[in-house]
Amino acid sequence: MMIFSTSLTAEKTRRIFMVFFVLASLLPFLLIIFVIFQYVLPLLAPDQINSLREIFAYSLMAALLIPLLSFFLMSRWIGSLEALTEDVKSKSAQIYKEEKEFKEENEILTLIRYFDAIFQTATDHLAEQKHLKELLSSLIAVAYDLTAELDFDRLFPLIIGKVTEAMSAERTSLYIIDWERHELWTKVAEQVEQIRLPLGKGISGRVAESGEMLNVADAWELPYFDRTFDREHQFRTRSVLCMPIKNHVGEKIGILQVINKKGKERFDSEDEIFLKALTSQVGIALENSLLIEELLLSFNSSIRTLSAMVDARHPLTAGHSQRVTDYSLLIAREMGLSKDEVETLKYAAILHDIGKIGIRDAILLKNGQFTPEERAEMNTHPVKTKAILDKFHFPKGMQEVPDIAVHHHEKVNGQGYPDGLTGDQLPLGSKIMTVADVFDALTSRRDYPKYASGETLNGDPMPLPMAISILKKEAGTHFDPDVVAAFLSCLPQALLLYRGDHFPPEYVDDMIRSLAPDLLP
Ligand SMILES: [Fe+2]
Ligand SMILES: [Fe+2]
Incomplete structure (x- = not known):
């Protein structure tokens, strides 16, 4: 246009x-x-x-x-x-x-x-x-x-391993707060002893007291940082992220500390968020585990009380079940039993004579030899033990406790009671308990005479060399030879456990000195 x-x-x-x-x-x-x-x-x-x-x-x-x-x-x-x-x-x-x-x-x-x-x-x-x-x-x-693992001893290293990996850290420390002793404690892998630190000292102690998270690029710049660990282990602690672990009601129960972020100068805000999420999971797992530990402690103390009540019925059998348990556990560890097998044996040993609760005082407390009828009644105690233990609800994996306990008077040659089972038919736990039970009976005072090499002794503890010779002599007939060998290997430790308590030092020192002189104080 x-x-x-x-x-x-x-x-x-x-x-x-x-x-x-x-x-x-x-x-x-x-x-x-x-x-x-x-x-x-x-x-x-x-x-x-x-x-x-x-x-x-x-x-x-x-x-x-x-x-x-x-x-x-x-x-x-x-x-x-x-x-x-x-x-x-x-x-x-x-x-x-x-x-x-x-x-x-x-x-x-x-x-x-x-x-x-x-x-x-x-x-x-x-x-x-x-x-x-x-x-x-x-x-x-x-x-x-973490939540799948309820065993505290296994959970502890599991937390450390998982958190170290998830946080890309060089090291992780996990502490439990002991409010009664005003301390923090931790365990180093494979070491039974706990490491304890006073609350309020060092990074972990301060975080435990304040409840506030701490994130530093270089721990050595903190005046209260303890460099002892670094010096002893040729380690250099640089970046540290430390947080309190809380339970479901917000109470501080532990401290989680990750050290030296890999590939970075320090832990950043994302690490803080992630560790916070991790600590809440760790808190749940720890609380569950500690709760179970508490329940187990309560269960164990109930069982020990029950067992002690039976032993206390006769003044000469006081402490018998606990000693049999301790000797049995030493043998079990010497023979390399699994943790579950050891736990099962522990309950079977502590309760092995609980059937004596059904034996009349006239027989149980009789001073002297039994008549055949009295012996027959006394020999019913293992079956009574099984009848009582069958009514117990044992933790998962420990259902064999009654079967192991019932056979503590069996002999490998089939001459024992109540079932006359032979060595290959007997559970290993029962064969271990048999050695421990007889050893304690021989080395404790009894109100019936003891017999050795055709001679009649009094009811006093049998001299140790004599008791040991009986164990050796009857290996293969009464006892399983492998169990006897294992017991003899850990005999110094067994004697040391009750030296100065059940055993006077003069009773055991020569034997300990001849087998393991370094163990004597
Ligand atoms: Fe018994
Ligand atoms: Fe016994």
């Missing part, structure tokens, strides 16, 4: 120009004609007038031709000018268009940059989500492993 109206204006201008040009060109000639007709012709002769007319006609023609020719030439010139103008306009339009396109291209670039930024942000978010997913998976896996 704009181009059309521009062309129309140009055409009109050209016509106006043409009219004015012709008129301007003719005006001098018309003036000359007017002067000639008015002033010259009246003065001339007729033949001169004709000649003048011819000159005038030729001049007029020339005068007409010149404007036309000029007009033609001017038109061409104006055409060129218009073409040039159009060209300039066209070029201008092109430049404008290019500029516009350039601007548009610039906007596209900006748009691309925006998209690139959005894409980068989305990629970052995806990477972050992936990382968070990995952390969450790791947390769930750790939580699952």
